[in-house]
Amino acid sequence: MAQEKKLVESITSRDEDFAQWYTDVVKKAELTGYTSVKGCMVFKPAGYAIWENIRNELDRRFKETGVENVYLPMFIPESLLNKEKDHVEGFAPEVAWVTHGGLAELQERMCVRPTSETLFCDLYQKDIHSYRDLPKIYNQWCSVVRWEKTTRPFLRSREFLWQEGHTAHASAEEAEARTEQMLHLYADFLEDFLAIPVIRGRKTEKEKFAGAEATYTIESLMHDGKALQSGTSHNFGDGFARAFGIQFADKDNQLKYVHQTSWGMTTRLIGAIIMVHGDDSGLVLPPKVAPTQCVVIPIRQKAEGVMEKSEEINTALLAAGIRSKVDASDRSPGWKFADQEMRGFPMRIEIGPKDVERGECVLVRRDTREKIQIRIEDAAEGAQKLLEKIQKDMFERALAFREAHTYTAEDYDSFRDIADHKPGFIRAFWCGDEACEDQIKADTTATSRCMAFGDDEAPEGSRCVCCGKPAKKLVYWGKAY
Amino acid sequence: MAQEKKLVESITSRDEDFAQWYTDVVKKAELTGYTSVKGCMVFKPAGYAIWENIRNELDRRFKETGVENVYLPMFIPESLLNKEKDHVEGFAPEVAWVTHGGLAELQERMCVRPTSETLFCDLYQKDIHSYRDLPKIYNQWCSVVRWEKTTRPFLRSREFLWQEGHTAHASAEEAEARTEQMLHLYADFLEDFLAIPVIRGRKTEKEKFAGAEATYTIESLMHDGKALQSGTSHNFGDGFARAFGIQFADKDNQLKYVHQTSWGMTTRLIGAIIMVHGDDSGLVLPPKVAPTQCVVIPIRQKAEGVMEKSEEINTALLAAGIRSKVDASDRSPGWKFADQEMRGFPMRIEIGPKDVERGECVLVRRDTREKIQIRIEDAAEGAQKLLEKIQKDMFERALAFREAHTYTAEDYDSFRDIADHKPGFIRAFWCGDEACEDQIKADTTATSRCMAFGDDEAPEGSRCVCCGKPAKKLVYWGKAY
Numbered sequence: 024m025a026q027e028k029k030l031v032e033s034i035t036s037r038d039e040d041f042a043q044w045y046t047d048v049v050k051k052a053e054l055t056g057y058t059s060v061k062g063c064m065v066f067k068p069a070g071y072a073i074w075e076n077i078r079n080e081l082d083r084r085f086k087e088t089g090v091e092n093v094y095l096p097m098f099i100p101e102s103l104l105n106k107e108k109d110h111v112e113g114f115a116p117e118v119a120w121v122t123h124g125g126l127a128e129l130q131e132r133m134c135v136r137p138t139s140e141t142l143f144c145d146l147y148q149k150d151i152h153s154y155r156d157l158p159k160i161y162n163q164w165c166s167v168v169r170w171e172k173t174t175r176p177f178l179r180s181r182e183f184l185w186q187e188g189h190t191a192h193a194s195a196e197e198a199e200a201r202t203e204q205m206l207h208l209y210a211d212f213l214e215d216f217l218a219i220p221v222i223r224g225r226k227t228e229k230e231k232f233a234g235a236e237a238t239y240t241i242e243s244l245m246h247d248g249k250a251l252q253s254g255t256s257h258n259f260g261d262g263f264a265r266a267f268g269i270q271f272a273d274k275d276n277q278l279k280y281v282h283q284t285s286w287g288m289t290t291r292l293i294g295a296i297i298m299v300h301g302d303d304s305g306l307v308l309p310p311k312v313a314p315t316q317c318v319v320i321p322i323r324q325k326a327e328g329v330m331e332k333s334e335e336i337n338t339a340l341l342a343a344g345i346r347s348k349v350d351a352s353d354r355s356p357g358w359k360f361a362d363q364e365m366r367g368f369p370m371r372i373e374i375g376p377k378d379v380e381r382g383e384c385v386l387v388r389r390d391t392r393e394k395i396q397i398r399i400e401d402a403a404e405g406a407q408k409l410l411e412k413i414q415k416d417m418f419e420r421a422l423a424f425r426e427a428h429t430y431t432a433e434d435y436d437s438f439r440d441i442a443d444h445k446p447g448f449i450r451a452f453w454c455g456d457e458a459c460e461d462q463i464k465a466d467t468t469a470t471s472r473c474m475a476f477g478d479d480e481a482p483e484g485s486r487c488v489c490c491g492k493p494a495k496k497l498v499y500w501g502k503a504y
Numbered sequence: 505m506a507q508e509k510k511l512v513e514s515i516t517s518r519d520e521d522f523a524q525w526y527t528d529v530v531k532k533a534e535l536t537g538y539t540s541v542k543g544c545m546v547f548k549p550a551g552y553a554i555w556e557n558i559r560n561e562l563d564r565r566f567k568e569t570g571v572e573n574v575y576l577p578m579f580i581p582e583s584l585l586n587k588e589k590d591h592v593e594g595f596a597p598e599v600a601w602v603t604h605g606g607l608a609e610l611q612e613r614m615c616v617r618p619t620s621e622t623l624f625c626d627l628y629q630k631d632i633h634s635y636r637d638l639p640k641i642y643n644q645w646c647s648v649v650r651w652e653k654t655t656r657p658f659l660r661s662r663e664f665l666w667q668e669g670h671t672a673h674a675s676a677e678e679a680e681a682r683t684e685q686m687l688h689l690y691a692d693f694l695e696d697f698l699a700i701p702v703i704r705g706r707k708t709e710k711e712k713f714a715g716a717e718a719t720y721t722i723e724s725l726m727h728d729g730k731a732l733q734s735g736t737s738h739n740f741g742d743g744f745a746r747a748f749g750i751q752f753a754d755k756d757n758q759l760k761y762v763h764q765t766s767w768g769m770t771t772r773l774i775g776a777i778i779m780v781h782g783d784d785s786g787l788v789l790p791p792k793v794a795p796t797q798c799v800v801i802p803i804r805q806k807a808e809g810v811m812e813k814s815e816e817i818n819t820a821l822l823a824a825g826i827r828s829k830v831d832a833s834d835r836s837p838g839w840k841f842a843d844q845e846m847r848g849f850p851m852r853i854e855i856g857p858k859d860v861e862r863g864e865c866v867l868v869r870r871d872t873r874e875k876i877q878i879r880i881e882d883a884a885e886g887a888q889k890l891l892e893k894i895q896k897d898m899f900e901r902a903l904a905f906r907e908a909h910t911y912t913a914e915d916y917d918s919f920r921d922i923a924d925h926k927p928g929f930i931r932a933f934w935c936g937d938e939a940c941e942d943q944i945k946a947d948t949t950a951t952s953r954c955m956a957f958g959d960d961e962a963p964e965g966s967r968c969v970c971c972g973k974p975a976k977k978l979v980y981w982g983k984a985y
Contacts (some may be wrong), residue, residue, distance in 0.1 A: 048963075058626040063577035065627055066643070071573050092552050096544035097578075097616075097647060098600075098664055103540055119579075120604040121616065124662075125597055125651040133541070133601065135578075135616070145539040161549070165979055166578060170606035182578055331776075340505070471618055 026301060034365075037303050041247040046176075048297055052306045052366050062174045062181035066290070069366065070177075073293050074312035078164060080216055080311075081186065081288065084270045085162055089170065090188060093161045095142045098133040107266040110140060113233025118171045119181075135168040139283055140234065140259075143189035144267035153282060154193055154273050160201070162188040177294035178251075178504050183291035190269050192282040193273065195260065196280035202258040205286040206239040209254035217420040218309040219243050219299050220425055222448070222499055224473030230455045232285075235259040242472045242499065244425045245298035248446020250472050250501035253295055256286035294504070298317055299421050300390075301339060307366025307390055310410040317347040317367045317406055320358045322375030331398060332379050336372055339403040345410065364389060369413050372402060390417055429499075438488050438500075442467035448501045452494035454487035462489050463500065472499045477493045511966050515846075518784050523727040527657075529778055533787045533847050536657045543655045543662035547771070550847065551658075553795035554774050555665060559645060561697055561792075562667065562769065565689055566643055571669060574642045576623045579614040584622045587749040591621060594714020598650045601672075606900065616649040621715065621740075621766055623746040624670035632762060634753050635674050642680070643669040657983050658775035659732075666770035672762040674754065679763035683739040686767040687720040690735035698773065699790040699898040700724045700780050701906055702734060703929070703980055705954030710938045713766075717741040723953045723980065725777035729927020731953050733980035734776055737767035747862045776985070787848025788871055790898050791891040796849045798828040798887055803837045804855030813880060814859050817853055820884040827890065845870060849945075850894050853883060871898055912979075919969050919981075923948035929982045933975035934966035943970050944981065953980045 034051060035043040049055050054070030066074065082092070098121060105111045118134035123266035136142065136397045147159060164186045174409045188205060192198040213219045221241040235257035243253045264270070264280035273279050300307040310316050316341055321333040333349050340347035356373070363371045367389065374384040384402055386395040386409055397405045420495060428447030432438035441449050449469065453459060460471050474496050481494035488494075515532060516524040528537050535551030547555065558816060565654035566983035576945045579602060586592045599615035600715035615793050618624065628640060645667045673679040687704060694700045712719035724734045745751070754760050781788040791797050798821055802814040814830050821828035821845070831840045838856070844852045848870065855865040865883055867876040867890055878886045909928030911918035922930050930950065934940060955977050962975035969975075 056627055056631060058577060058623055058630075060577040060579050060583055060623070063579060065577070066575035068572035068574055071575055075573065090551035092556065093549055094552055094555075094647075094665060096541040096546070097649070098544060098663070117606050119606075120601045121600045122603045123601040125599070125653075142539055142541070146537055149539075150537060166575075168578070172606075184575060217918075261548060290599055336595050384604035 034303060034305060037246065037301070043385060044301075045294075045297060048301050048305055048365075049176045054293070054306075062171060064174075064176050064180045064182075066184070069395060072291060073312060074295070076217075076292055076312050077292055078186070081212060082164075084212060085186075085188070088160075088204065088208065090160050090162045092163060094163050094165065095139055096145065097136050097165070099136055099139075099141055100131050100133050102131060103145060104504070106141060106144070107234050107263055110263075114138065114169075115442065117171070119168050119170055126366060128417060130435075134158060137167055138164070138168045138285075138287070139167075139187055140189065140263060141267075141411050143264050143285075147191050147281065148267050148269045151191060151236055151269055151271050153271055157191060157193045157271060158279065158324045159191040159222075160188070160203075161190065162186055164389060175294075177297070178291050180365040181247065183290050185314070187287045188285060190284045191264075191269065192283070193271065193279070193281065195282045198260070198284050199258055200236070202239060202256045202284045202286070205284070206241065206254070206256040209286070209288060210241045210257070213241060213243065213253055213292075213295075214418060216309070216311045217296055218311075218414055218421060219295055220418065220422040221488075222358075222473060222475050224475040224479065224499065226255075226473060227457075227460060227471045227498070229460050230471055232257045234262060236262065236471060240473050242501070243295055243299065243429060244501075245295070245504070246424070247298070247300070248428055248502075250503040251291070251295050252472070252503065253296070254286070254288040259283040260286070262320045282497075283402060288472070291504075300417055301367070304361070305365035307417070308367040308369055310369040311413045313367065313369050314346065315366070316345050316410055317372060318333070318359070318363045318368050319361045319374065320356055320363070321348065321349070321351065322373055322378075324351065326379075328379040329374060329376055332384070333374055335375065336384060336399060336402045336440050340406055341404075342405040343407055345406055347406075352407060370406065370409055372406070373427035374399075377483045388413055390420075435488055438463070439467055441470050442500075442502070446502070448472070448499050450499060452497050453489035453498045454484045454490055454492045454494035456487070456490065456492075459487055459489035467502075469500045469502050472501045472503065474498055508870070515784060517784060518727065518782070524798075525782075525784075526531045526775075526778060529782055529786055530657045530723070535774070535787075543652060545655075545657050545661045545663075547665070550795070551774060553709050554777070554789070555771055557793050557795060558697075558773055560665070561695060563645075565693060566667075566669070569641075569685065569689065571641050571643045572773070575644050575646065576627065577619055578617055578646070578971070580616050580617055580620075580622055581612050583612060585615060585626070586627055587622060588715050588744055591715035591744075595619065595650075598652070600649050600651055603636050616733060617646075617896055618648055618650045618666055619766075619768070620648075622748075624744060624766075625744050625750060625764075626765075628672050628749050628762065629750045632672060632750055632752050632914060635755055638672060638674045638752060639678065639682075640668070640672040640761065644665055644670065644874070646932070656775075659777070664771050666709060666768050668768045669766060670766045672745075672750065673764070674752065674760070674762065679741070679765050680739055681717040682816050683718070683720060683737045683765045683767070686765070687722065687735070687737040690737065690769060690971070691722045691765070694722060694724065694773075694776075695899060697779055697790070698794045699792075699895055700734070700900060701777055701899065701903040703954060705956040705980065707954060708938075708941060708952045708979070710941050713738045715740060715743060717743065721936075721954050723929075723982070724776055724780065725909060725929060725982075726985070727782070728779070729909055729983070730963065731929065731980075731984040732772070732776050733953070733984065735767070735769040735775060738765060740764040740766070750890055781898055782848070785881050786846035788898070789848040789850055791850040791895045794848070794850050795827065796829060796847070797826050798853060798892055799840070799849050800828065800853045800855065801828045801837055802830070802832065802842045802852060802860075805832065807857040807860075808825045809860040810855060810857060813865070814855055817855065817865060817883045821887055824888055826884070826887055828887075836837055841868075851887065851890055853887070855880075858930075860938055869894055871901075888957065913969055916969055919944070922948050923981075927983070929953070929980050931978060931980060932969035933962045933966045934977050934979045935973045936971075936976035937971065938967070940968055940970035948983075950981045953982045953984065955979055
């Protein structure tokens with residue numbers, strides 16, 4: 024294998040230089056490309072196909088809960104952005120401004136949406152009059168723009184793809200239920216579909232979304248021990264409704280403000296897949312999200328029966344619903360193995376003349392490289408079972424990794440020691456004071472990731488890891504992307 | 505019915521004021537909404553769901569021909585837009601300019617893409633080196649911006665949704681074949697899926713796309729006799745490749761320029777569906793594209809067995825793959841009939857207590873209002889056959905309408921008379937001179953729509969309808985959206 028791998032350009036070792044390894048994988052698996060547009064990325068076919076699978080599956084899950092898709096303008100007039108005070112403060116410094124349309128200067132400049140709360144409020148203000156008009160459970164798939172100074176493919180770029188759900192409800196309870204429902208939908212999606220375990224929890228006041236009453240988050244752990252905020256769900260209460268005047272006549276004939284939520288996931292999920300599952304041979308895609316799940320690789324393809332059996336196996340796999348293809352190019356088998364591994368296809372099937380003689384073929388797992396000899400007629404069923412097992416094992420492995428990299432800090436010395444030497448999550452008590460979050464960040468670069476659902480209680484007598492005052496919450500801390 | 509219809513807001517008569525009728529339908533079928541963003545539209549759930557069906561079906565057909573989806577930045581630096589002379593002249597007057605990112609002025613302003621030829625060229629220039637890198641058959645689904653002065657929902661707005669395919673090939677022949685292939689794919693899609701007959705043909709020099717060697721088009725006829733350009737496919741030859749320096753080493757080791765194409769369809773197709781098929785009761789959706797294909801409407805829903813049988817029928821329809829639902833709201837049956845007609849769902853099923861007694865229900869076509877009594881147990885099969893028939897009949901009716909509104913003009917007097925009094929296509933010979941196109945436009949507002957494939961020959965002795973000189977081509981003329 025060593026020699027064959029050289030046929031494909033080599034990748035920097037993951038443990039040697041994680042950032043360079045990431046860049047290499049993204050490039051060599053041909054997920055992204057570059058144009059002259061600074062800070063913006065190109066999603067090439069292999070990268071975009073992953074996003075399509077994410078989008079289709081999420082969209083299916085959304086619709087099961089009553090979500091309806093819409094599309095709103097990409098521009099936001101400055102006066103509209105300015106309507107909610109906290110919100111504009113959060114976003115104005117990082118938006119792109121359109122000042123001219125055609126040959127004329129605009130009377131009012133507009134930003135390219137960094138997020139669309141203000142536009143949905145504008146629409147809801149026009150469309151919601153009665154309790155009969157509620158709830159609105161809208162979502163849109165689009166791109167948004169945030170003028171980042173430093174960028175990295177998938178993780179941080181000036182334009183990225185996402186979905187943003189925006190809902191309006193008659194009651195605070197219903198809004199809160201939707202906020203939590205979507206957070207759990209996101210969490211289940213990551214765990215089930217992307218094989219990425221997550222911590223579900225609530226953001227502190229300091230870390231919550233601009234304009235939100237409460238922000239819930241799912242946090243996942245990358246292989247380098249850094250946290251990635253992987254999806255957020257916000258409860259706005261009636262703050263936006265008051266700023267935009269979104270009122271409805273309720274059943275009791277009283278005029279009331281609606282309660283709103285928003286929730287989003289982005290193409291940074293592709294970065295999470297890479298950084299949780301990838302290895303020194305390249306990308307490793309969980310079977311459910313992999314655009315190609317299996318490659319059949321003929322060995323000595325001119326030998327009698329090899330191509331014929333390869334096609335036969337591939338046809339059987341396709342019929343079983345497996346996204347499979349034959350690599351019949353004129354490259355060597357070793358080059359093809361390395362290429363399949365680089366691109367992260369979850370498994371391959373090798374078949375050569377001797378296999379054909381015996382009526383067998385070899386299934387090879389991408390994640391463990393385990394080889395399984397199997398009868399050709401059993402290949403499709405075997406592949407199906409193997410893909411299920413790979414999906415499950417990848418999740419278990421990522422979970423074990425996270426558990427092995429989650430530490431508890433009893434005092435500030437131990438906190439700083441863990442932060443300096445043990446990449447991962449740090450569980451530690453906190454007094455609830457933003458000053459301690461600032462102090463911890465200044466000392467360690469770690470931030471409060473979340474207060475986990477059902478696991479955020481600070482027992483009586485516990486002390487803040489930073490200031491030593493009585494603690495209010497148990498917090499997951501970590502250095503984050 | 506007359507009385508019931510009043511329960512739903514009335515629609516302007518189509519023959520009285522077509523433009524107002526269109527506006528009414530778009531609004532009352534809840535396809536679009538408005539925000540404070542001038543000239544940009546909101547796609548509401550009913551409108552966006554039509555686009556999703558169009559997108560999914562087109563995407564499926566694209567992929568069958570080897571198309572791969574990608575996503576490129578939404579911004580184009582001014583210097584990049586300026587690289588191809590004809591192209592920039594065509595688009596620069598109507599783009600939106602971003603001049604500030606975050607709090608700083610940009611060193612170089614960027615436009616929001618009006619179309620992405622220049623970006624794809626920028627990418628291809630970086631990615632194509634050898635004949636092994638060809639062909640590139642890329643497509644993207646996105647929104648584009650053109651700073652229109654007057655706008656109409658779906659037909660002309662400052663931002664619209666579309667797909668744009670961009671390909672690069674080793675030979676001129678291959679590029680030409682792809683250009684024509686996509687045009688025919690578009691035409692088949694409109695005829696088969698949207699039940700809209702089209703004329704397939706070539707644009708004149710005057711009407712072709714900025715930067716193209718040849719533009720092919722499909723032209724459809726709206727109910728008011730105006731033409732709608734419904735999709736275009738362009739062959740760029742090597743013009744863009746020369747401007748951007750996109751060269752590859754061919755098998756013979758010679759450096760050569762690639763040959764390129766692009767092709768696109770937009771959300772104006774939704775406008776076409778409305779204007780071809782709609783009537784005085786509202787929208788009429790062809791079954792294949794309709795998000796909801798059938799509504800089961802219980803009559804006296806509290807009577808014994810009515811709701812039960814309604815659900816039973818709906819379940820059977822869903823099981824047969826029909827997009828069906830029950831309208832169990834507290835409105836009257838008459839209101840529900842009118843509502844279903846307004847929204848253009850292709851059929852409804854009425855079932856009341858007497859029907860239940862007899863074990864029957866009534867299928868009602870949206871397009872003709874024909875009623876069909878049928879056994880409840882045969883409802884799903886009957887609905888399936890009926891939807892197929894509606895799809896076919898809608899196409900035939902639109903084709904008959906177009907044929908009845910296609911005229912031939914032998915001389916200029918008759919041309920002007922038809923243009924003034926008979927809305928539709930005018931077939932007339934043309935000398936090939938742009939001056940005659942200008943003259944005809946000035947006199948009648950009609951433009952050359954296309955020279956139809958296989959039907960564009962001017963026989964010997966034929967004369968230009970405008971100047972009387974020997975004719976070169978038979979052209980379809982029309983007033984256009």
